[in-house]
Amino acid sequence: MYKIAAGIALFTSLLVPAFGQKGKSPLVGRWDFNITTPGGSRAAWLGVTEKDGKLDVWYQPTGGNVYQLKEFKADGAHLSATISAAAANRPAVMWELDAAGDKLSGVQKRGDASTPLAGVRAPELKRAEPKKWSKPEALFNGKNLDGWEPMGNPATSHWTVKDGLLVNEDHGANLKSVRKFDDLKLHFEVNCPDHANSGFYLRGRYEVQIESEPLSANPVERRIGSIYGRIAPKTELPRKPGEWDTFDVTLVGRTVTIVRNGVTTIDHQEIEGITGGALDANEGEPGPFYIQGDHTGGLKFRNITVAVPSR
Template structure:
């Protein structure tokens, strides 16, 4: 793996751009915050194969996601802890791959994803537990920026389904 890249500096939106008409994203006390529904936030840097570490928190009833290469959404959602996992709940690759176990800590708690993406093969570790292991994503998920799967792409945070906060975003690119 290459050198880790801190994509969020804890101070401002440097390296990121909002999509849509209104940017609601702000940085408060070192936390990247979308206080209400609005624009998505897209990284200026693009990545091919990588490991991502992201820390996030959502309030009750909220919904977000992190898009890998801008094409594959890993779901951030206030899913019930006792829900049977499926591909539209917490840590699922939206519409395609379900987590094998519900590892959602619940609303208002800081949570982590450690995601490895190589080609279309994805591993998702949610709150320290591997919930998707080296499975192939069959195609782009809804909300994808484009369908050019062979090309590098940005990370993006869904900001149009309710409040969400991020405090750490580290990408470690693969060395080719």
């Protein structure tokens, strides 16, 4: 009996350190935020990973690209992070957050101003590719803007149809599809003039970058054919401003494949989170396409079609 009891005690003592080890931080995960501001709702994202007991925090602001946060402090389920440092003409922006299950809530502080923050754990969106797709359907009829609507003030829209092409004549409003989509196969052709910049958003949340700016203007993950700031093309194709580029984009869950001019440049890669300019952070929901018109004008589009999973 003593030997058996001693053996059990020894076995139990070996188990205690393992079961008693501190698990991963409750802050770890991908977090989606819809932030209410005086100008309307804005989407942001926070990604937290842990390695060797140390956290790594990345932040996607409402505009621009995702970036790593260098100044933060984690204490259990609480995170205090500097989103942007103070400058001569502006105070620092701080996030104070507490994790509880699948929610990350707190407040944003900018000087004396504060904004409530309510984040939710982003859905994994892992699913198999459909066995069959519908026949591609035209989203642009080549005659008018039926099926599309300008975002914001229509008076600032410079989208029109010329010679069967969808044209943005000048810097102005973005253009959004009336319909919303979940998993999809998108085809479009774009003629991007020199020094132009735009983007074609999937579900209104993930930007396929379109630009013909100098190479020095953007790192590879923000150049034409990228998922802006998130995924760089594995192959950089020759730039031909003023000529037609063809894009075939497949999005299933958060897995994306991009074929540009017949070359697979992004192959079944995961989009970690929303990109700057996302309409919302509701990643588990269908969303519209939208095309940026608020950067530069002069871009032309044609042959915009979509296929969806067959039921």
